[in-house]
Amino acid sequence: MGFQALITQYALSYPGPFAVATLLISYAVYRFFAQPDPLLVLPCPPGANFFGGHVPIILNPSKSPSTHHKFVKEYGRNIRLQGVHPWDNRLLPLDPVSLAYICKNYAIYEKPWQSRRFMSNLIGSGLLVTEGHVYRRQRRVANPAFSPQNLRDLVPLVFNKGEDLKNRWKEMIAQQAAETGEKGLKLDVCHWMSRATFDVIGLLALDYQFNAIQNESNELFCAYKDMFETAVSQSGTILSMISIYFPLWDKIFPTERSRAVLQGQETINRVASQVIQEKKARIREGEEAGKIYAGKDLLSLMLKSNLAVDLPESQRLSDDDILHNVNTFMFAGSDTTSLALTWTLLLLAKHPSVQNKLRAELCAAPPPDVTNDDSVLAHYNELAALPWLSNVCRESLRLVPPVHSSLRVAAEDDVIPTSTPVMGKDGIARYNFSIRKGTFVYLPMEGMNLDKEMWGEDAWQFKPDRWDHLPEAVASLPGVYSNLSTFSAGPRACLGHRVSLIEIKTFLYVLITNFVFTESDEKVVRANVVLTRPYVSHKFKEGSRCPMIVTPYVPVESD
Ligand code: HEM
Numbered sequence: 001m002g003f004q005a006l007i008t009q010y011a012l013s014y015p016g017p018f019a020v021a022t023l024l025i026s027y028a029v030y031r032f033f034a035q036p037d038p039l040l041v042l043p044c045p046p047g048a049n050f051f052g053g054h055v056p057i058i059l060n061p062s063k064s065p066s067t068h069h070k071f072v073k074e075y076g077r078n079i080r081l082q083g084v085h086p087w088d089n090r091l092l093p094l095d096p097v098s099l100a101y102i103c104k105n106y107a108i109y110e111k112p113w114q115s116r117r118f119m120s121n122l123i124g125s126g127l128l129v130t131e132g133h134v135y136r137r138q139r140r141v142a143n144p145a146f147s148p149q150n151l152r153d154l155v156p157l158v159f160n161k162g163e164d165l166k167n168r169w170k171e172m173i174a175q176q177a178a179e180t181g182e183k184g185l186k187l188d189v190c191h192w193m194s195r196a197t198f199d200v201i202g203l204l205a206l207d208y209q210f211n212a213i214q215n216e217s218n219e220l221f222c223a224y225k226d227m228f229e230t231a232v233s234q235s236g237t238i239l240s241m242i243s244i245y246f247p248l249w250d251k252i253f254p255t256e257r258s259r260a261v262l263q264g265q266e267t268i269n270r271v272a273s274q275v276i277q278e279k280k281a282r283i284r285e286g287e288e289a290g291k292i293y294a295g296k297d298l299l300s301l302m303l304k305s306n307l308a309v310d311l312p313e314s315q316r317l318s319d320d321d322i323l324h325n326v327n328t329f330m331f332a333g334s335d336t337t338s339l340a341l342t343w344t345l346l347l348l349a350k351h352p353s354v355q356n357k358l359r360a361e362l363c364a365a366p367p368p369d370v371t372n373d374d375s376v377l378a379h380y381n382e383l384a385a386l387p388w389l390s391n392v393c394r395e396s397l398r399l400v401p402p403v404h405s406s407l408r409v410a411a412e413d414d415v416i417p418t419s420t421p422v423m424g425k426d427g428i429a430r431y432n433f434s435i436r437k438g439t440f441v442y443l444p445m446e447g448m449n450l451d452k453e454m455w456g457e458d459a460w461q462f463k464p465d466r467w468d469h470l471p472e473a474v475a476s477l478p479g480v481y482s483n484l485s486t487f488s489a490g491p492r493a494c495l496g497h498r499v500s501l502i503e504i505k506t507f508l509y510v511l512i513t514n515f516v517f518t519e520s521d522e523k524v525v526r527a528n529v530v531l532t533r534p535y536v537s538h539k540f541k542e543g544s545r546c547p548m549i550v551t552p553y554v555p556v557e558s559d
């Protein structure tokens with residue numbers, strides 16, 4: 001996830017012993033052994049600090065849009081950035097042809113070992129972490145679980161969670177109205193979306209009820225949540241860097257935090273492993289009885305695809321692999337989706353006319369019979385076809401991609417194609433340039449989504465209308481969903497993007513037809529803490545929050 005960018009940035013930019021060591025070693029290599037870096041043909045904009053280079057200005061969402069814009073206008077679409085020291089050249093490709101090439105050739109452009117180790121220490125070696133044949137084996141087993149057909153069966157379950165959230169909020173609003181007479185309730189929408197999406201992903205991934213919308217006391221829920229929160233708050237600290245570079249450190253000098261992660265992992269191993277064993281038993285019983293077990297959660301589907309008769313023995317996953325991938329879905333699928341929903345609701349609060357138009361469209365769709373799964377599914381198919389809902393979702397995912405950027409490293413020397421000519425050292429312009437093994441490459445999700453030359457001068461504004469008349473240039477942008485970089489592109493793009501769209505559309509339906517969202521008196525700003533999260537301005541110490549006023553929606557009777 002955005003981890004690649006952040007972790008490696010900090011790992012290499014922290015002005016501590018690591019930076020100094022890398023500096024000295026690189027300088028020695030540079031002076032005595034290496035050929036000049038071929039990346040030197042690319043322009044390098046000013047603005048780099050001696051330590052940290054350009055990294056802080058391209059990763060900070062309050063600066064990155066204008067930074068990217070300036071780069072493209074003044075230096076072209078393939079930029080050489082300075083990493084942590086003057087000889088650490090990195091590539092920032094804002095060129096759709098180059099970026100598509102990099103995403104497609106995922107065997108050359110790997111995830112850096114620093115970020116992979118950080119994540120595998122946390123959730124094990126699942127799809128976010130592995131490379132090579134281990135990765136391909138995991139993806140082959142996981143893919144069928146994410147097919148559109150299988151995901152449709154998950155719709156009723158998502159809808160029911162939306163209903164739970166609606167009922168919970170209605171109770172809270174009624175209680176406040178009884179006590180104070182006030183109808184609008186101030187809620188931290190970010191926190192509630194997180195509870196709701198955790199509930200959904202628990203059911204989807206593991207067929208397990210966290211019931212976090214009701215209360216946050218479930219053991220497995222707390223284990224996952226504490227572990228992820230610890231990791232996020234720890235990212236970028238010098239201690240977390242030490243444990244990446246010296247894995248034994250944590251074992252010799254355990255801290256409160258490393259103990260918390262270990263304890264979480266123990267709970268997860270115990271509880272989730274038990275669920276996996278139970279599932280396997282039920283699938284086996286089903287086979288013996290000649291009836292296929294009907295579980296539709298990702299775990300059951302992965303277990304079934306792992307047992308498929310046409311899968312060679314060497315391609316099957318171990319129970320540990322399965323557990324690590326369940327952890328991966330929990331991690332990759334919870335905060336990302338809850339942030340996408342939170343930002344969408346905040347944008348709707350800031351743009352009441354867009355919210356009203358959406359409510360009118362959603363209220364016109366006949367409501368489903370919530371007790372009947374077929375009816376809920378038919379209803380979702382109607383939602384999926386609604387044009388304004390679709391415009392709103394795309395526009396919000398474009399404007400605030402929860403994964404701000406990612407990072408890769410070239411595993412071999414390569415030549416990258418471009419859409420505009422690059423002037424070579426020999427004075428000849430070519431539609432390609434060379435990159436050396438070991439060079440870091442950024443994947444700029446937000447950078448592509450907000451590009452004014454592609455999307456138009458109004459690219460930084462929230463305008464769901466734009467999707468009815470997109471500029472032609474947009475068609476060339478790489479991305480698995482609507483030419484957006486939000487879910488990345490190529491074979492290693494987000495496996496769960498259809499899952500998150502089902503969640504976003506279903507939740508928007510339930511929430512917008514029942515409540516009105518308005519901004520509170522607290523100003524919300526963006527910050528990149530592993531993901532792009534909301535914070536109350538000048539109150540960063542209070543952690544990620546997104547307060548909004550939620551009021552019940554009362555339809556106006558018309559005759
Ligand atoms: C709005 C919500 C989401 C966003 C913005 C998002 C974004 C992304 C991005 C940008 C990547 C590529 C990361 C990289 O290359 O460094 C990714 C990978 C991935 N995502 Fe998502 N994601 C979302 C929801 C989900 C959900 C709901 C799931 C699972 C149920 C999921 C599972 C995964 C997995 C397994 C990968 C790794 C794929 C691979 O390497 O083959 N994501 N996601």
Ligand SMILES: *[C@@H]1O[C@H](CO)[C@@H](O)[C@H](O)[C@H]1NC(C)=O
Nearest residue numbers: 211212213214215216217218
């Ligand atoms: C949490 O909710 C569950 C189920 O709704 C209930 O059994 C349990 O007692 C609740 N725990 C707390 C601490 O409220």
Ligand SMILES: *[C@@H]1O[C@H](CO)[C@@H](O)[C@H](O)[C@H]1NC(C)=O
Nearest residue numbers: 415416417429430431432433
């Ligand atoms: C790079 O461009 C040059 C000049 O256009 C061309 O001769 C060469 O084959 C290209 N290299 C690759 C690997 O595409």
Ligand SMILES: *[C@@H]1O[C@H](CO)[C@@H](O)[C@H](O)[C@H]1NC(C)=O
Nearest residue numbers: 474475476479480481482483
């Ligand atoms: C990108 O845009 C083109 C033109 O609108 C469209 O045909 C194509 O399907 C889009 N790609 C994706 C992944 O949506």
